[in-house]
Amino acid sequence: FAQEEFLELLELLVSRARTYVPSLAAMEEFHLSLSQCVVLRYHWIDPFPKQDLSYFRFFCVADQVKVYTNQNKTRTFIGLEVSAGHFQLLELVSEVDRVLEEFDLPTFYKDPSFHISLAWCVGDLSGKLEGQCLQELQDIVDGFEDSAFLLRVQWEQIRCKSGNKYFSFPLR
Numbered sequence: 001f002a003q004e005e006f007l008e009l010l011e012l013l014v015s016r017a018r019t020y021v022p023s024l025a026a027m028e029e030f031h032l033s034l035s036q037c038v039v040l041r042y043h044w045i046d047p048f049p050k051q052d053l054s055y056f057r058f059f060c061v062a063d064q065v066k067v068y069t070n071q072n073k074t075r076t077f078i079g080l081e082v083s084a085g086h087f088q089l090l091e092l093v094s095e096v097d098r099v100l101e102e103f104d105l106p107t108f109y110k111d112p113s114f115h116i117s118l119a120w121c122v123g124d125l126s127g128k129l130e131g132q133c134l135q136e137l138q139d140i141v142d143g144f145e146d147s148a149f150l151l152r153v154q155w156e157q158i159r160c161k162s163g164n165k166y167f168s169f170p171l172r
Helices: 004-018 086-102 132-143
Strands: 058-069 075-084 115-122 152-155 157-162 165-170
Touching: 004 075, 004 115, 004 132, 058 086, 058 115, 058 132, 075 086
Parallel strands: none
Antiparallel strands: 058 075, 058 152, 075 115, 157 165
């Protein structure tokens, strides 16, 4: 997902947003969450990723700039919200939730806003980033050459990270 053109768009967005919040830092890795962060007990690490997630590959579009905070309001994020592919992501979440329930772990949020975080800062600075800043960022995305192509993502796998281990679930 981090093609050269995407990184150019990211740089434009972060530099504009820094005029409102100078402490903003660009993300180094990009992902879309399908679960809350959960703690896997050591003896679950091997059986957990062997669960069957049988789902088909699909496309989604993430092109709506939005401001988020984490649950305890200690971090603020600028993200690209999914505008197409929401239904398929909800179906994937129900598959992931099924696995989490087998391990008695918390499931995902009831009405998720699927998004890819682009930048973050410490504290709740959403008030400074919403409004005028958010509109300027959306204008950059809407006016960026090839943004329709750039922000269209094909989902081919689900990844699970546990400590320093990564597990991959290919989609059919």
